Amino acid sequence: RTVYVNGEYLPENEATVSIFDRGFLMADGVYEVTTVLDGKLIDFDGHAVRLQRSLDELEMQAACSKDELLEIHRQLVERNGIVEGLVYLQVTRGSDGDRDFVFPSADTKPTIVLFTQNKPGLADNPAAKKGAKIISIEDIRWGRRDIKTVQLLYPSMGKMMAKKAGCDDAWLVEDGHVTEGTSNNAYLVKDGKIVTRPLSTDILHGITRKAVLRMAAEAQMEIEERLFTIDEAKEADEAFVTSASAFVMPVVEIDGVALGNGTPGPIATRLREIYLDESR
Ligand code: PDD
The missing domain is CATH 3.30.470.10 (Aminotransferase class 4, branched-chain amino acid transferase, N-terminal domain)
Structure with a gap:
Protein backbone atom coordinates (compact mmCIF):
# COMPACT_ATOMS: atom_id res chain seq x y z
CA ARG A 1 0.00 0.00 0.00
CA LYS A 119 -13.08 -3.42 1.19
CA PRO A 120 -14.55 -5.29 -1.74
CA GLY A 121 -18.21 -6.11 -1.15
CA LEU A 122 -18.86 -3.06 1.03
CA ALA A 123 -22.06 -2.11 -0.81
CA ASP A 124 -23.30 -5.65 -1.34
CA ASN A 125 -22.67 -6.55 2.31
CA PRO A 126 -24.42 -9.79 3.35
CA ALA A 127 -24.57 -8.47 6.94
CA ALA A 128 -27.11 -5.87 5.76
CA LYS A 129 -29.47 -8.64 4.67
CA LYS A 130 -29.26 -10.31 8.08
CA GLY A 131 -29.34 -7.12 10.11
CA ALA A 132 -27.29 -6.31 13.20
CA LYS A 133 -27.73 -7.51 16.77
CA ILE A 134 -27.06 -4.80 19.31
CA ILE A 135 -26.35 -4.68 23.01
CA SER A 136 -26.79 -1.51 25.03
CA ILE A 137 -24.08 -0.18 27.32
CA GLU A 138 -23.68 2.95 29.37
CA ASP A 139 -22.24 5.94 27.49
CA ILE A 140 -19.25 6.98 29.58
CA ARG A 141 -17.42 8.92 26.84
CA TRP A 142 -16.38 12.56 27.25
CA GLY A 143 -18.84 15.38 26.60
CA ARG A 144 -17.63 16.59 23.18
CA ARG A 145 -18.68 13.71 20.98
CA ASP A 146 -19.37 16.17 18.17
CA ILE A 147 -15.60 16.46 17.67
CA LYS A 148 -14.30 13.47 15.74
CA THR A 149 -11.26 12.73 17.91
CA VAL A 150 -9.11 9.61 17.82
CA GLN A 151 -9.99 8.76 21.44
CA LEU A 152 -11.71 5.53 20.47
CA LEU A 153 -10.89 3.26 23.39
CA TYR A 154 -14.40 3.12 24.84
CA PRO A 155 -16.13 2.59 21.48
CA SER A 156 -13.57 -0.14 20.87
CA MET A 157 -14.35 -1.74 24.24
CA GLY A 158 -18.06 -1.47 23.41
CA LYS A 159 -17.57 -3.45 20.21
CA MET A 160 -15.63 -6.07 22.15
CA MET A 161 -18.41 -6.32 24.74
CA ALA A 162 -20.87 -6.83 21.88
CA LYS A 163 -18.68 -9.48 20.31
CA LYS A 164 -18.33 -11.36 23.59
CA ALA A 165 -22.13 -11.32 23.89
CA GLY A 166 -22.44 -12.84 20.40
CA CYS A 167 -23.68 -9.53 18.94
CA ASP A 168 -22.46 -7.12 16.28
CA ASP A 169 -22.34 -3.73 17.94
CA ALA A 170 -23.33 -1.64 20.95
CA TRP A 171 -25.61 1.35 21.42
CA LEU A 172 -24.55 3.87 24.03
CA VAL A 173 -27.09 4.99 26.61
CA GLU A 174 -26.99 8.09 28.78
CA ASP A 175 -29.71 8.79 31.37
CA GLY A 176 -31.80 6.07 29.73
CA HIS A 177 -31.59 7.72 26.30
CA VAL A 178 -29.68 6.34 23.32
CA THR A 179 -26.93 8.70 22.21
CA GLU A 180 -25.52 6.76 19.23
CA GLY A 181 -23.77 3.55 18.25
CA THR A 182 -20.06 2.92 18.90
CA SER A 183 -19.26 4.16 15.39
CA ASN A 184 -22.61 5.13 13.87
CA ASN A 185 -25.78 7.14 14.45
CA ALA A 186 -28.87 5.36 15.80
CA TYR A 187 -32.52 5.40 14.70
CA LEU A 188 -35.76 3.65 15.51
CA VAL A 189 -38.90 3.40 13.40
CA LYS A 190 -42.33 3.33 15.04
CA ASP A 191 -45.64 3.49 13.16
CA GLY A 192 -43.81 4.55 10.01
CA LYS A 193 -41.99 7.42 11.74
CA ILE A 194 -38.19 7.61 11.87
CA VAL A 195 -36.91 8.83 15.25
CA THR A 196 -33.32 9.94 15.86
CA ARG A 197 -31.52 12.04 18.44
CA PRO A 198 -31.10 15.72 17.51
CA LEU A 199 -27.63 17.13 16.86
CA SER A 200 -25.79 18.48 19.91
CA THR A 201 -22.40 17.99 21.56
CA ASP A 202 -23.67 14.55 22.72
CA ILE A 203 -23.24 12.83 19.34
CA LEU A 204 -21.16 12.92 16.21
CA HIS A 205 -22.84 14.89 13.43
CA GLY A 206 -22.81 12.04 10.93
CA ILE A 207 -22.28 12.88 7.29
CA THR A 208 -24.36 9.82 6.40
CA ARG A 209 -27.04 10.91 8.91
CA LYS A 210 -27.44 14.20 7.09
CA ALA A 211 -27.67 12.55 3.67
CA VAL A 212 -30.05 9.82 4.82
CA LEU A 213 -32.40 12.26 6.59
CA ARG A 214 -32.53 14.38 3.43
CA MET A 215 -33.27 11.33 1.30
CA ALA A 216 -35.93 10.10 3.76
CA ALA A 217 -37.64 13.51 3.64
CA GLU A 218 -37.51 13.49 -0.16
CA ALA A 219 -39.14 10.04 -0.10
CA GLN A 220 -41.98 11.54 2.03
CA MET A 221 -40.94 9.57 5.10
CA GLU A 222 -41.82 11.10 8.46
CA ILE A 223 -38.87 12.10 10.66
CA GLU A 224 -38.80 13.16 14.29
CA GLU A 225 -35.54 14.42 15.80
CA ARG A 226 -35.88 13.88 19.55
CA LEU A 227 -34.40 11.87 22.40
CA PHE A 228 -35.54 8.26 22.65
CA THR A 229 -35.01 5.71 25.38
CA ILE A 230 -33.46 2.29 24.98
CA ASP A 231 -36.76 0.79 26.20
CA GLU A 232 -38.61 2.62 23.44
CA ALA A 233 -36.11 1.26 20.91
CA LYS A 234 -36.80 -2.30 22.08
CA GLU A 235 -40.49 -1.75 21.37
CA ALA A 236 -39.91 -0.18 17.96
CA ASP A 237 -41.09 -1.76 14.70
CA GLU A 238 -37.56 -1.51 13.33
CA ALA A 239 -34.23 0.21 13.91
CA PHE A 240 -31.08 0.99 12.00
CA VAL A 241 -27.73 2.76 12.13
CA THR A 242 -25.91 4.95 9.63
CA SER A 243 -22.22 5.57 8.98
CA ALA A 244 -19.90 6.22 6.06
CA SER A 245 -18.76 2.61 5.99
CA ALA A 246 -22.01 0.81 6.94
CA PHE A 247 -24.32 3.14 4.93
CA VAL A 248 -27.73 2.20 6.37
CA MET A 249 -27.51 -0.99 8.44
CA PRO A 250 -30.74 -2.54 9.75
CA VAL A 251 -30.84 -3.49 13.45
CA VAL A 252 -32.88 -6.61 14.20
CA GLU A 253 -32.26 -7.20 17.89
CA ILE A 254 -31.50 -5.08 20.97
CA ASP A 255 -30.40 -6.74 24.24
CA GLY A 256 -31.87 -10.04 23.05
CA VAL A 257 -35.24 -8.49 22.13
CA ALA A 258 -36.20 -9.03 18.48
CA LEU A 259 -37.61 -5.98 16.68
CA GLY A 260 -40.68 -6.62 14.55
CA ASN A 261 -40.29 -10.11 13.13
CA GLY A 262 -36.53 -10.11 13.72
CA THR A 263 -35.53 -9.36 10.12
CA PRO A 264 -34.47 -6.06 8.49
CA GLY A 265 -37.43 -3.67 8.39
CA PRO A 266 -38.89 -2.19 5.18
CA ILE A 267 -37.90 1.42 5.92
CA ALA A 268 -34.27 0.59 6.77
CA THR A 269 -34.04 -1.66 3.73
CA ARG A 270 -35.50 0.99 1.43
CA LEU A 271 -33.26 3.73 2.84
CA ARG A 272 -30.19 1.58 2.27
CA GLU A 273 -31.20 1.11 -1.37
CA ILE A 274 -31.95 4.80 -1.85
CA TYR A 275 -28.68 5.83 -0.20
CA LEU A 276 -26.57 3.45 -2.30
CA ASP A 277 -28.40 4.45 -5.50
CA GLU A 278 -28.04 8.17 -4.90
CA SER A 279 -24.44 8.04 -3.67
CA ARG A 280 -23.03 6.25 -6.68
N1 PDD B 1 -17.49 6.36 12.44
N2 PDD B 1 -21.11 8.30 15.46
C1 PDD B 1 -19.86 7.89 15.76
C2 PDD B 1 -19.48 7.80 17.20
C3 PDD B 1 -18.95 7.56 14.73
O1 PDD B 1 -17.72 7.16 15.04
C4 PDD B 1 -19.37 7.65 13.38
C5 PDD B 1 -18.44 7.35 12.23
C6 PDD B 1 -20.69 8.06 13.12
C7 PDD B 1 -21.23 8.20 11.71
O2 PDD B 1 -20.66 9.29 11.05
P1 PDD B 1 -20.50 9.29 9.46
O3 PDD B 1 -21.85 9.06 8.88
O4 PDD B 1 -20.03 10.66 9.16
O5 PDD B 1 -19.54 8.20 9.12
C8 PDD B 1 -21.52 8.39 14.18
C9 PDD B 1 -16.51 6.07 11.40
C10 PDD B 1 -17.10 5.48 10.18
C11 PDD B 1 -15.38 5.23 11.98
O6 PDD B 1 -15.02 5.49 13.11
O7 PDD B 1 -14.87 4.34 11.31
Whole structure:
Protein backbone atom coordinates (compact mmCIF):
# COMPACT_ATOMS: atom_id res chain seq x y z
CA ARG A 1 0.00 0.00 0.00
CA THR A 2 1.05 3.55 -0.67
CA VAL A 3 0.27 5.87 2.23
CA TYR A 4 0.58 9.61 2.72
CA VAL A 5 2.44 11.21 5.60
CA ASN A 6 3.31 14.90 5.97
CA GLY A 7 3.61 15.75 2.29
CA GLU A 8 5.01 12.44 1.04
CA TYR A 9 3.62 9.35 -0.65
CA LEU A 10 5.49 6.34 0.73
CA PRO A 11 5.25 2.56 0.95
CA GLU A 12 3.43 1.87 4.23
CA ASN A 13 6.49 0.31 5.89
CA GLU A 14 8.56 3.43 5.25
CA ALA A 15 6.11 5.94 6.77
CA THR A 16 7.04 7.19 10.24
CA VAL A 17 5.87 9.68 12.88
CA SER A 18 7.55 10.85 16.06
CA ILE A 19 7.06 8.89 19.30
CA PHE A 20 6.40 12.31 20.89
CA ASP A 21 3.47 13.03 18.59
CA ARG A 22 0.53 14.15 20.74
CA GLY A 23 -1.76 11.91 18.75
CA PHE A 24 0.24 8.95 20.06
CA LEU A 25 0.80 10.21 23.63
CA MET A 26 -2.52 11.99 24.29
CA ALA A 27 -5.03 11.04 21.59
CA ASP A 28 -4.72 14.70 20.58
CA GLY A 29 -5.99 14.33 17.06
CA VAL A 30 -8.99 14.11 14.78
CA TYR A 31 -9.92 11.86 11.89
CA GLU A 32 -12.30 11.23 9.03
CA VAL A 33 -13.27 8.10 7.13
CA THR A 34 -14.50 8.60 3.57
CA THR A 35 -15.97 5.73 1.59
CA VAL A 36 -15.03 4.82 -1.97
CA LEU A 37 -17.61 3.17 -4.22
CA ASP A 38 -16.89 2.42 -7.89
CA GLY A 39 -13.55 4.20 -7.37
CA LYS A 40 -15.30 7.45 -6.38
CA LEU A 41 -15.32 9.28 -3.05
CA ILE A 42 -18.70 9.56 -1.33
CA ASP A 43 -19.50 13.01 0.12
CA PHE A 44 -15.90 14.25 0.29
CA ASP A 45 -17.10 17.82 0.88
CA GLY A 46 -19.09 16.84 3.96
CA HIS A 47 -16.06 15.12 5.47
CA ALA A 48 -13.77 18.05 4.65
CA VAL A 49 -16.16 20.52 6.32
CA ARG A 50 -16.50 18.36 9.44
CA LEU A 51 -12.71 17.92 9.63
CA GLN A 52 -12.26 21.69 9.60
CA ARG A 53 -14.86 22.03 12.36
CA SER A 54 -13.09 19.41 14.52
CA LEU A 55 -9.77 21.20 13.98
CA ASP A 56 -11.29 24.59 14.86
CA GLU A 57 -12.90 23.26 18.04
CA LEU A 58 -9.50 21.96 19.21
CA GLU A 59 -7.58 25.04 18.03
CA MET A 60 -5.52 22.89 15.72
CA GLN A 61 -3.94 24.00 12.47
CA ALA A 62 -5.20 22.60 9.20
CA ALA A 63 -2.39 20.51 7.75
CA CYS A 64 -3.38 21.41 4.19
CA SER A 65 -6.12 23.02 2.11
CA LYS A 66 -9.34 21.28 1.10
CA ASP A 67 -8.18 21.09 -2.53
CA GLU A 68 -4.91 19.48 -1.48
CA LEU A 69 -6.84 17.03 0.69
CA LEU A 70 -9.05 16.04 -2.21
CA GLU A 71 -6.00 15.51 -4.41
CA ILE A 72 -4.35 13.29 -1.76
CA HIS A 73 -7.55 11.23 -1.43
CA ARG A 74 -7.75 10.79 -5.21
CA GLN A 75 -4.06 9.91 -5.54
CA LEU A 76 -4.29 7.22 -2.87
CA VAL A 77 -7.45 5.72 -4.37
CA GLU A 78 -5.73 5.59 -7.76
CA ARG A 79 -2.29 4.41 -6.63
CA ASN A 80 -3.83 1.64 -4.53
CA GLY A 81 -6.46 0.69 -7.10
CA ILE A 82 -9.35 1.08 -4.65
CA VAL A 83 -12.73 0.33 -6.21
CA GLU A 84 -14.64 -0.26 -2.96
CA GLY A 85 -13.08 0.72 0.29
CA LEU A 86 -12.20 3.55 2.65
CA VAL A 87 -9.79 6.45 2.91
CA TYR A 88 -8.69 7.11 6.50
CA LEU A 89 -7.39 10.59 7.32
CA GLN A 90 -5.88 11.66 10.63
CA VAL A 91 -4.50 14.99 11.76
CA THR A 92 -2.73 15.19 15.12
CA ARG A 93 -1.22 18.17 16.89
CA GLY A 94 2.34 16.95 16.27
CA SER A 95 4.91 17.73 18.96
CA ASP A 96 7.82 19.93 19.86
CA GLY A 97 9.83 16.89 20.91
CA ASP A 98 8.72 16.32 24.49
CA ARG A 99 5.67 15.35 26.55
CA ASP A 100 3.69 18.21 28.08
CA PHE A 101 0.01 18.73 28.88
CA VAL A 102 0.26 22.28 27.62
CA PHE A 103 -0.20 22.53 23.85
CA PRO A 104 3.03 23.16 21.94
CA SER A 105 3.37 26.60 20.32
CA ALA A 106 0.82 27.37 17.61
CA ASP A 107 3.41 27.12 14.84
CA THR A 108 4.12 23.45 15.65
CA LYS A 109 3.49 21.43 12.50
CA PRO A 110 0.52 19.08 12.73
CA THR A 111 1.01 15.48 11.60
CA ILE A 112 -1.18 14.35 8.73
CA VAL A 113 -1.54 10.72 7.75
CA LEU A 114 -3.80 9.11 5.15
CA PHE A 115 -4.16 5.51 4.08
CA THR A 116 -6.64 3.41 2.17
CA GLN A 117 -8.43 0.22 3.16
CA ASN A 118 -9.56 -2.08 0.39
CA LYS A 119 -13.08 -3.42 1.19
CA PRO A 120 -14.55 -5.29 -1.74
CA GLY A 121 -18.21 -6.11 -1.15
CA LEU A 122 -18.86 -3.06 1.03
CA ALA A 123 -22.06 -2.11 -0.81
CA ASP A 124 -23.30 -5.65 -1.34
CA ASN A 125 -22.67 -6.55 2.31
CA PRO A 126 -24.42 -9.79 3.35
CA ALA A 127 -24.57 -8.47 6.94
CA ALA A 128 -27.11 -5.87 5.76
CA LYS A 129 -29.47 -8.64 4.67
CA LYS A 130 -29.26 -10.31 8.08
CA GLY A 131 -29.34 -7.12 10.11
CA ALA A 132 -27.29 -6.31 13.20
CA LYS A 133 -27.73 -7.51 16.77
CA ILE A 134 -27.06 -4.80 19.31
CA ILE A 135 -26.35 -4.68 23.01
CA SER A 136 -26.79 -1.51 25.03
CA ILE A 137 -24.08 -0.18 27.32
CA GLU A 138 -23.68 2.95 29.37
CA ASP A 139 -22.24 5.94 27.49
CA ILE A 140 -19.25 6.98 29.58
CA ARG A 141 -17.42 8.92 26.84
CA TRP A 142 -16.38 12.56 27.25
CA GLY A 143 -18.84 15.38 26.60
CA ARG A 144 -17.63 16.59 23.18
CA ARG A 145 -18.68 13.71 20.98
CA ASP A 146 -19.37 16.17 18.17
CA ILE A 147 -15.60 16.46 17.67
CA LYS A 148 -14.30 13.47 15.74
CA THR A 149 -11.26 12.73 17.91
CA VAL A 150 -9.11 9.61 17.82
CA GLN A 151 -9.99 8.76 21.44
CA LEU A 152 -11.71 5.53 20.47
CA LEU A 153 -10.89 3.26 23.39
CA TYR A 154 -14.40 3.12 24.84
CA PRO A 155 -16.13 2.59 21.48
CA SER A 156 -13.57 -0.14 20.87
CA MET A 157 -14.35 -1.74 24.24
CA GLY A 158 -18.06 -1.47 23.41
CA LYS A 159 -17.57 -3.45 20.21
CA MET A 160 -15.63 -6.07 22.15
CA MET A 161 -18.41 -6.32 24.74
CA ALA A 162 -20.87 -6.83 21.88
CA LYS A 163 -18.68 -9.48 20.31
CA LYS A 164 -18.33 -11.36 23.59
CA ALA A 165 -22.13 -11.32 23.89
CA GLY A 166 -22.44 -12.84 20.40
CA CYS A 167 -23.68 -9.53 18.94
CA ASP A 168 -22.46 -7.12 16.28
CA ASP A 169 -22.34 -3.73 17.94
CA ALA A 170 -23.33 -1.64 20.95
CA TRP A 171 -25.61 1.35 21.42
CA LEU A 172 -24.55 3.87 24.03
CA VAL A 173 -27.09 4.99 26.61
CA GLU A 174 -26.99 8.09 28.78
CA ASP A 175 -29.71 8.79 31.37
CA GLY A 176 -31.80 6.07 29.73
CA HIS A 177 -31.59 7.72 26.30
CA VAL A 178 -29.68 6.34 23.32
CA THR A 179 -26.93 8.70 22.21
CA GLU A 180 -25.52 6.76 19.23
CA GLY A 181 -23.77 3.55 18.25
CA THR A 182 -20.06 2.92 18.90
CA SER A 183 -19.26 4.16 15.39
CA ASN A 184 -22.61 5.13 13.87
CA ASN A 185 -25.78 7.14 14.45
CA ALA A 186 -28.87 5.36 15.80
CA TYR A 187 -32.52 5.40 14.70
CA LEU A 188 -35.76 3.65 15.51
CA VAL A 189 -38.90 3.40 13.40
CA LYS A 190 -42.33 3.33 15.04
CA ASP A 191 -45.64 3.49 13.16
CA GLY A 192 -43.81 4.55 10.01
CA LYS A 193 -41.99 7.42 11.74
CA ILE A 194 -38.19 7.61 11.87
CA VAL A 195 -36.91 8.83 15.25
CA THR A 196 -33.32 9.94 15.86
CA ARG A 197 -31.52 12.04 18.44
CA PRO A 198 -31.10 15.72 17.51
CA LEU A 199 -27.63 17.13 16.86
CA SER A 200 -25.79 18.48 19.91
CA THR A 201 -22.40 17.99 21.56
CA ASP A 202 -23.67 14.55 22.72
CA ILE A 203 -23.24 12.83 19.34
CA LEU A 204 -21.16 12.92 16.21
CA HIS A 205 -22.84 14.89 13.43
CA GLY A 206 -22.81 12.04 10.93
CA ILE A 207 -22.28 12.88 7.29
CA THR A 208 -24.36 9.82 6.40
CA ARG A 209 -27.04 10.91 8.91
CA LYS A 210 -27.44 14.20 7.09
CA ALA A 211 -27.67 12.55 3.67
CA VAL A 212 -30.05 9.82 4.82
CA LEU A 213 -32.40 12.26 6.59
CA ARG A 214 -32.53 14.38 3.43
CA MET A 215 -33.27 11.33 1.30
CA ALA A 216 -35.93 10.10 3.76
CA ALA A 217 -37.64 13.51 3.64
CA GLU A 218 -37.51 13.49 -0.16
CA ALA A 219 -39.14 10.04 -0.10
CA GLN A 220 -41.98 11.54 2.03
CA MET A 221 -40.94 9.57 5.10
CA GLU A 222 -41.82 11.10 8.46
CA ILE A 223 -38.87 12.10 10.66
CA GLU A 224 -38.80 13.16 14.29
CA GLU A 225 -35.54 14.42 15.80
CA ARG A 226 -35.88 13.88 19.55
CA LEU A 227 -34.40 11.87 22.40
CA PHE A 228 -35.54 8.26 22.65
CA THR A 229 -35.01 5.71 25.38
CA ILE A 230 -33.46 2.29 24.98
CA ASP A 231 -36.76 0.79 26.20
CA GLU A 232 -38.61 2.62 23.44
CA ALA A 233 -36.11 1.26 20.91
CA LYS A 234 -36.80 -2.30 22.08
CA GLU A 235 -40.49 -1.75 21.37
CA ALA A 236 -39.91 -0.18 17.96
CA ASP A 237 -41.09 -1.76 14.70
CA GLU A 238 -37.56 -1.51 13.33
CA ALA A 239 -34.23 0.21 13.91
CA PHE A 240 -31.08 0.99 12.00
CA VAL A 241 -27.73 2.76 12.13
CA THR A 242 -25.91 4.95 9.63
CA SER A 243 -22.22 5.57 8.98
CA ALA A 244 -19.90 6.22 6.06
CA SER A 245 -18.76 2.61 5.99
CA ALA A 246 -22.01 0.81 6.94
CA PHE A 247 -24.32 3.14 4.93
CA VAL A 248 -27.73 2.20 6.37
CA MET A 249 -27.51 -0.99 8.44
CA PRO A 250 -30.74 -2.54 9.75
CA VAL A 251 -30.84 -3.49 13.45
CA VAL A 252 -32.88 -6.61 14.20
CA GLU A 253 -32.26 -7.20 17.89
CA ILE A 254 -31.50 -5.08 20.97
CA ASP A 255 -30.40 -6.74 24.24
CA GLY A 256 -31.87 -10.04 23.05
CA VAL A 257 -35.24 -8.49 22.13
CA ALA A 258 -36.20 -9.03 18.48
CA LEU A 259 -37.61 -5.98 16.68
CA GLY A 260 -40.68 -6.62 14.55
CA ASN A 261 -40.29 -10.11 13.13
CA GLY A 262 -36.53 -10.11 13.72
CA THR A 263 -35.53 -9.36 10.12
CA PRO A 264 -34.47 -6.06 8.49
CA GLY A 265 -37.43 -3.67 8.39
CA PRO A 266 -38.89 -2.19 5.18
CA ILE A 267 -37.90 1.42 5.92
CA ALA A 268 -34.27 0.59 6.77
CA THR A 269 -34.04 -1.66 3.73
CA ARG A 270 -35.50 0.99 1.43
CA LEU A 271 -33.26 3.73 2.84
CA ARG A 272 -30.19 1.58 2.27
CA GLU A 273 -31.20 1.11 -1.37
CA ILE A 274 -31.95 4.80 -1.85
CA TYR A 275 -28.68 5.83 -0.20
CA LEU A 276 -26.57 3.45 -2.30
CA ASP A 277 -28.40 4.45 -5.50
CA GLU A 278 -28.04 8.17 -4.90
CA SER A 279 -24.44 8.04 -3.67
CA ARG A 280 -23.03 6.25 -6.68
N1 PDD B 1 -17.49 6.36 12.44
N2 PDD B 1 -21.11 8.30 15.46
C1 PDD B 1 -19.86 7.89 15.76
C2 PDD B 1 -19.48 7.80 17.20
C3 PDD B 1 -18.95 7.56 14.73
O1 PDD B 1 -17.72 7.16 15.04
C4 PDD B 1 -19.37 7.65 13.38
C5 PDD B 1 -18.44 7.35 12.23
C6 PDD B 1 -20.69 8.06 13.12
C7 PDD B 1 -21.23 8.20 11.71
O2 PDD B 1 -20.66 9.29 11.05
P1 PDD B 1 -20.50 9.29 9.46
O3 PDD B 1 -21.85 9.06 8.88
O4 PDD B 1 -20.03 10.66 9.16
O5 PDD B 1 -19.54 8.20 9.12
C8 PDD B 1 -21.52 8.39 14.18
C9 PDD B 1 -16.51 6.07 11.40
C10 PDD B 1 -17.10 5.48 10.18
C11 PDD B 1 -15.38 5.23 11.98
O6 PDD B 1 -15.02 5.49 13.11
O7 PDD B 1 -14.87 4.34 11.31
